Amino acid sequence: xVVFRRTAPATVxxxxxxxxxxxxxxxxxxxxxxxxxxxPSKDIHLIVHAAAGGASDMTARALATELEKDLGRSIxxxxxxxxxGSTAMKFLASAEPDGYTxxxxxVEVSMLGHRGYxxxxxxxxxxxxxxNVPAVVVVPADSPNKSLDDLIKAAKSKPDEVSVxxxxxxxxxxxxxxxxxxxxxxxxxxxxxxxxxxxxxxxAGDKVDAAVAGVSEVAPSVKDGRxxxxxxxxxxxxxxxxxxxxxKEEGHDITVGGWGGIGAPAGLPQxxxxxxxxxxxxxxxxxxxxxxxxxAGAVPTYRSAEEFASFAEQEYTRFADVLQPSGS
Amino acid sequence: xxxVLDGLGALTEPGVIGGxxxxxxxxxLVGTFPGISVTMAVALASGFTLTLEPVQGLAVLLxxxxxxxxxxxxxxxxxxxxxxxxxxASTFDGFPLARQGKAGLALTVSAVGSLVGGLAGxxxxxxxxxxxxxxxxxxxxxxxFALVVFGLTMMVTVAEGQLVKGLFAGLAGLLLGVVGLDPxxxxxxLTFGVELLTxxxxxxxxIIGLFGIAEVFEQMLTHRKGESTVxxxxxxxxxxxxxxxxxxxPIAIGSxxxxxxxxxxxxxxxxxxxxxxxxxxxxxxxxxxxxxxxxEGLAAADTANNAQVGxxxxxxxxxxxxxxxxxxxxxxxxxxxxxxxGPTLFRxxxxxxxxxxxxxxxxxxxxFLLSLLRLRGVVRLLDLPRHYLWSTILICCAVGTYSINNNxxxxxxxxxxxxxxxxxxxxxxxxxxxxxxxxxxxxxxxNLRRTLVIxxxxxxxxxxxxxxxxxxxxLALAWPLLRRRTRASRAAGRTPEGxxxxxxxxxxxxx
Numbered sequence: 001x002v003v004f005r006r007t008a009p010a011t012v013x014x015x016x017x018x019x020x021x022x023x024x025x026x027x028x029x030x031x032x033x034x035x036x037x038x039x040p041s042k043d044i045h046l047i048v049h050a051a052a053g054g055a056s057d058m059t060a061r062a063l064a065t066e067l068e069k070d071l072g073r074s075i076x077x078x079x080x081x082x083x084x085g086s087t088a089m090k091f092l093a094s095a096e097p098d099g100y101t102x103x104x105x106x107v108e109v110s111m112l113g114h115r116g117y118x119x120x121x122x123x124x125x126x127x128x129x130x131x132n133v134p135a136v137v138v139v140p141a142d143s144p145n146k147s148l149d150d151l152i153k154a155a156k157s158k159p160d161e162v163s164v165x166x167x168x169x170x171x172x173x174x175x176x177x178x179x180x181x182x183x184x185x186x187x188x189x190x191x192x193x194x195x196x197x198x199x200x201x202x203x204a205g206d207k208v209d210a211a212v213a214g215v216s217e218v219a220p221s222v223k224d225g226r227x228x229x230x231x232x233x234x235x236x237x238x239x240x241x242x243x244x245x246x247x248k249e250e251g252h253d254i255t256v257g258g259w260g261g262i263g264a265p266a267g268l269p270q271x272x273x274x275x276x277x278x279x280x281x282x283x284x285x286x287x288x289x290x291x292x293x294x295x296a297g298a299v300p301t302y303r304s305a306e307e308f309a310s311f312a313e314q315e316y317t318r319f320a321d322v323l324q325p326s327g328s
Numbered sequence: 329x330x331x332v333l334d335g336l337g338a339l340t341e342p343g344v345i346g347g348x349x350x351x352x353x354x355x356x357l358v359g360t361f362p363g364i365s366v367t368m369a370v371a372l373a374s375g376f377t378l379t380l381e382p383v384q385g386l387a388v389l390l391x392x393x394x395x396x397x398x399x400x401x402x403x404x405x406x407x408x409x410x411x412x413x414x415x416x417a418s419t420f421d422g423f424p425l426a427r428q429g430k431a432g433l434a435l436t437v438s439a440v441g442s443l444v445g446g447l448a449g450x451x452x453x454x455x456x457x458x459x460x461x462x463x464x465x466x467x468x469x470x471x472x473f474a475l476v477v478f479g480l481t482m483m484v485t486v487a488e489g490q491l492v493k494g495l496f497a498g499l500a501g502l503l504l505g506v507v508g509l510d511p512x513x514x515x516x517x518l519t520f521g522v523e524l525l526t527x528x529x530x531x532x533x534x535i536i537g538l539f540g541i542a543e544v545f546e547q548m549l550t551h552r553k554g555e556s557t558v559x560x561x562x563x564x565x566x567x568x569x570x571x572x573x574x575x576x577x578p579i580a581i582g583s584x585x586x587x588x589x590x591x592x593x594x595x596x597x598x599x600x601x602x603x604x605x606x607x608x609x610x611x612x613x614x615x616x617x618x619x620x621x622x623x624e625g626l627a628a629a630d631t632a633n634n635a636q637v638g639x640x641x642x643x644x645x646x647x648x649x650x651x652x653x654x655x656x657x658x659x660x661x662x663x664x665x666x667x668x669x670g671p672t673l674f675r676x677x678x679x680x681x682x683x684x685x686x687x688x689x690x691x692x693x694x695x696f697l698l699s700l701l702r703l704r705g706v707v708r709l710l711d712l713p714r715h716y717l718w719s720t721i722l723i724c725c726a727v728g729t730y731s732i733n734n735n736x737x738x739x740x741x742x743x744x745x746x747x748x749x750x751x752x753x754x755x756x757x758x759x760x761x762x763x764x765x766x767x768x769x770x771x772x773x774x775n776l777r778r779t780l781v782i783x784x785x786x787x788x789x790x791x792x793x794x795x796x797x798x799x800x801x802x803l804a805l806a807w808p809l810l811r812r813r814t815r816a817s818r819a820a821g822r823t824p825e826g827x828x829x830x831x832x833x834x835x836x837x838x839x
Contacts, residue, residue, distance in 0.1 A: 027775035052367075055660070082735060168511075168514070170514040194774065203464055207470075216663070223668060
């Protein structure tokens with residue numbers, strides 16, 4: 001019954017498609033010979049794997065503001081969410097290594113490869129780590145488990161029955177839960193939610209035995225007394241929650257965090273890479289950036305390009321044990 | 329009293345007033361442009377407001393949110409494309425009204441509904457923010473699952489008249505909702521190796537396609553045959569006394585439903601509008617007009633999606649839990665400003681509740697005035713030759729959809745959804761139930777599976793709130809069937825032979 005009587009509708013359609021594809025093509029930076037002394041001679045794109053408005057986006061934008069001051073060019077933050085972040089990671093890896101396409105590299109860079117995506121730290125020229133959000137273990141306010149050790153003992157006496165909410169399947173806080181369990185030799189029952197905040201809310205509503213999420217996600221509920229924080233899984237106590245002991249203080253020496261840094265496609269020419277490393281180092285330690293992060297409950301953490309590269313590789317190795325490729 | 333005065337005093341600063349006007353105008357535009365989501369607008373604006381004082385920043389961000397829910401009704405009514413998902417239900421009656429030459433009336437009624445709904449949400453925000461927030465916290469996975477199941481029973485109502493085809497569409501929606509990563513194990517399902525699909529079907533692209541693009545396609549196909557459906561006149565603007573009387577009840581229903589849905593975490597304006605439309609239909613004396621151009625249906629839908637804003641802000645501010653994705657972004661900004669959302673927020677900053685309420689009230693009033701003013705300009709748009717109008721709509725939809733994720737695949741999904749929508753219209757399948765399935769299916773599944781992981785199947789039935797909601801769902805499903813049966817037996821009583829032709833098309837299932 002559906003008959004196209006004339007060509008006008010098809011033309012209109014074609015027009016719309018052409019315009020849309022032109023818009024996409026416009027995003028590609030044409031390959032050019034990177035002349036380091038002139039770099040940067042045009043705007044730089046910073047790819048973010050998450051939608052606008054989230055913590056990663058906020059970090060990337062705050063850093064972009066500082067980078068602009070140093071590099072003297074606009075940094076265009078480009079959100080390319082989708083496929084657990086792998087869309088943006090692959091886009092970055094396949095971009096021209098000319099210094100005009102950079103990306104925010106989240107902890108997922110060291111995780112997605114184990115879940116069947118073509119993403120691994122080696123695909124990128126690391127330029128420096130800028131942030132870390134340590135994992136925190138929380139329990140409902142009236143939980144009988146008063147310490148991390150109580151929770152571990154409970155899991156020992158009832159294997160795979162202590163429910164621990166996390167931010168989603170294959171997410172960093174699910175991995176953190178498994179890593180903690182492996183370290184202590186117990187099995188938890190992970191309950192994936194759609195993000196860290198709902199996981200914490202489930203603990204606050206006494207729907208689960210515990211939750212693992214980032215310090216920025218748990219801090220408001222901890223301060224209100226709706227959940228109790230048992231431990232911060234970091235080397236040092238959190239400035240945000242100074243009364244909460246570290247995992248090590250509680251006898252479980254484990255650190256897990258949702259870190260993030262800046263990277264470029266592999267093969268970035270040395271002079272450009274050096275210019276960017278210096279810029280990232282300066283921006284990551286600028287008061288404007290660190291203050292924004294601290295206010296949001298994250299921990300400004302700078303690691304140099306080399307340290308960051310080897311840290312991301314270590315993490316990649318560590319996550320191999322706790323993540324399975326999806327679909328297997 | 330001091331806190332109230334301080335809070336109001338903050339509103340008189342020129343920077344705050346300027347931000348408020350800017351935010352409101354921006355919000356109206358964002359709402360009107362399909363595909364540009366409110367979440368994205370607030371997120372981008374928050375990049376600029378981070379350096380401002382919290383009150384100034386809120387004076388920009390909150391009005392965007394408020395005004396967008398005034399703007400999004402306009403394309404829903406005029407071109408059958410929801411400006412944001414929150415106005416999906418506004419297309420059900422708004423567009424049929426426009427086609428009947430009552431676009432002006434529809435715009436006025438929906439603006440009034442939006443105003444009343446917005447005010448209802450704000451009033452609740454002022455008087456009951458803290459107590460309501462603690463109720464919301466009781467909604468864990470089991471309760472959420474039962475609530476969503478209750479929502480799914482709306483399929484029957486949304487589809488009534490075409491029950492079998494409606495249920496087919498609903499099931500198709502549920503099936504499409506499965507596409508993406510498994511919510512518990514993270515395994516890809518029905519993605520066929522297509523990376524775009526691992527995040528699930530892009531919802532906004534689908535609704536823009538199903539409603540807006542399908543409508544444009546339909547007009548392209550039919551206009552040569554002289555059965556043009558293009559709106560040529562706006563008609564009168566002011567409702568008659570009788571019409572004003574009739575929309576009172578649906579507006580009351582919309583206000584109630586809107587604030588309740590708003591308070592629930594993770595349920596936004598789209599769900600509020602759909603639930604309210606359904607409830608208004610259930611309680612209407614003229615349910616048969618719903619979906620064909622009922623002022624009551626339009627009023628109910630638009631009231632609810634604005635009332636939802638106040639509800640969502642309650643959960644966000646008083647609990648620190650985002651009531652929808654826009655408030656999630658707002659929360660992010662507030663945390664950076666050093667305002668920790670949660671029960672302590674209003675204790676530590678008692679003036680803030682007055683300031684926020686004031687901003688919301690002013691933005692609502694301003695957006696309402698703008699809605700009435702800009703109506704005149706809309707008419708000229710409709711005088712454009714049709715192919716210009718079509719191309720404009722298609723291009724706007726394509727660009728808007730692309731901008732969500734910067735992904736051309738989304739535009740493709742939108743076009744495919746447009747073709748599917750066209751086919752559905754041609755063969756009499758309603759799009760409402762499909763959207764409902766796609767929207768609620770994943771929520772139902774994720775929460776059910778969480779419940780099962782935590783406590784096993786018993787959890788759902790031993791949980792009082794969940795059990796009560798499930799009983800309500802069964803009643804909601806049985807009610808139309810029971811009513812039909814009583815009506816049928818009454819009719820049979822009057823005509824002993826039972827030979828009168830049924831007034832309804834014989835499409836319903838055997839009851």
